Amino acid sequence: MPPVTENRADSQQGFATRAIHAGQEPDPQTGAVVPPIHQVSTFKQDGVGGLRGGYEYSRSANPTRTALEECLAALEGGLRALAFASGLAAEDTLLRTVLSPGDHVVLPDDAYGGTYRLFARVLQRWGVEHTAAHMPDATAVAAVIQPGRTKLVWVETPSNPLLGVSDIAALAAVAHAAGALLVVDNTFASPYLQQPLALGADVVVHSTTKYLGGHSDVVGGALVVSDAELAQQLVFHQNAMGAVPGPFDSWLVLRGAKTLAVRMDRHCENARAVVALLKDHPEVSQVFWPGLPEHDGHEVAARQMRDFGGMVSFRVRGGLDAALRVCAATRIFTLAESLGGVESLIEHPGKMTHASVAGSALEVPADLVRLSVGIEDIEDLLHDLEQALAAAKG
């Protein structure tokens, strides 16, 4: 396994330059300007232990995955990134690296349903306890910390699906005062809009399935850290647990990441226009988007994010059935789970992505609809939403 090295990207470069070049020098043998897909499981040794490029077996490390990991570390301003087969695989590896039976974690009261399910249905059986807290309120988080037992504070900001915004620096202070790690799931913002490590977070988690991949054609995950010792522990567990992405999936995420900056700008711009339509629409009772001045977390978001993102949720005045009718009526917004791709998606969190949190502190309103606003022509998106909202009345 190659040693953990500081990422080689020049941290002085701008974001878009790093996205296109970090970890992606032209291939030294052929000059190929894009890193090759090293579709290989094992590497010839020149005598036992004589590794040519530091690679021995692709679960431990693979050059295409290394390229992705170096790029992700550069984008988050971290020391080391690790790529995984999915966002949940990244989460599981992190949790079983840093937690032991008897430990306690603070979880958000708004988060991706699958993340909650991992804690409530899997880790709990291994003796890890959790308490859900309202993460935008750092005082409420401090109040549920169990001194000596709480090892980790987990936050999504913006959160899925209610777009809550939490103050990363404030939560880092609360977690660190208790000797706990602060983990930030940065999936909704992407590293282009928000850099949690610079704000004091210890670990950044990504579902690279979303904005980083950006084209709804790959499932992947990542962890990014600044601390060398934690990096070493994670590298060990990544190999020991084995939930790694293949070379082609690594290559797809890397290809997607190159255009993250321009895509995110357009996602944000389109979301802004979608919110303007929804806000005054008679069938809509509430709109969730951190860019709205009346949003509880607007000031924090304006401080810690570059822009407000492409995810928008709203409540439909007519309740559950009306919300389901809207979801069924769009023509350009595709009814599907997931988010962050170039195409616009619509979904009903209560019955889809967040069905697993029904009855828990994370249960979402039945009349809630979530949009992943894509980068199509905005006139077409607005027209589609207008006609779908007309279906709300039935």
Ligand code: P1T
């Ligand atoms: O799906 P996967 O790559 O395993 O990532 C899980 C995950 C982690 N964190 C956040 C904030 C997420 O939104 C997700 C996945 N979310 C969806 C599939 C969804 O539609 O919300």
